[in-house]
Amino acid sequence: MNVNEVAKALKELGHPTRLLIYKSIVKAGYQGVAVGNIQEQLGVPGSTLSHHISSLASAGLLSQRREGRTLFCVAQYQCLVEVVNFLQDECCIDEVQCRE
């Protein structure tokens, strides 16, 4: 993941509603969570929610899986792992490196 990809992921996570959406998806685990379920949880209009979800997807933070009429959002954990690794490696948040 290069600096542009990391920035893109951080940017998409950097919105209160999207961060809550992402949190909800991550908490749901590998089976994912239905869009409608997120909508109930957060009380966001469908069209707005849909845009936020596709923003997160465009950064590679989640993928979608259809089951009948419902679409499930599934976290792409590896993406967040790579973002955090970037922050730790490139922007050392390691105690040893930074605090001595």
Added chain:
Amino acid sequence: MNVNEVAKALKELGHPTRLLIYKSIVKAGYQGVAVGNIQEQLGVPGSTLSHHISSLASAGLLSQRREGRTLFCVAQYQCLVEVVNFLQDECCIDEVQCRE
């Protein structure tokens, strides 16, 4: 740090130029790095750079210290640590929680 504060920090980090600025500041350690030094490194016009720096500062990611004519930017490591902690705690990127 609540969800809004974390989102704010992520948002400000979520821009390629700002992420590079932040990286440069973090790498400089506790003595910080001069604005003019960053400007040389990245080749960004002063006014643009100044805006980006104040964006990062507004999220608590850095502070500034003047020494004569030069302003030094110093990373507020704790802020990033808290952001990463939020991602790890609230958006579990922990192997044990997420991968089993």
Added chain:
DNA sequence: TATATATTTCGATAAACATAGAAACAACTT
């Protein structure tokens, strides 16, 4: 095939952001 359910796309509008030249400000030097 008609209707219901789940979600996205369209369309429009307001707000926020990104960019950067020019002017201003701050602090040092002569």
Added chain:
DNA sequence: AAGTTGTTTCTATGTTTATCGAAATATATA
């Protein structure tokens, strides 16, 4: 006090983002 250096603020412009109702699409069921 005048000039120099470092940085910010002003001003302007174009671009992107956020929002959400209404219409469209996709799938299921009667």
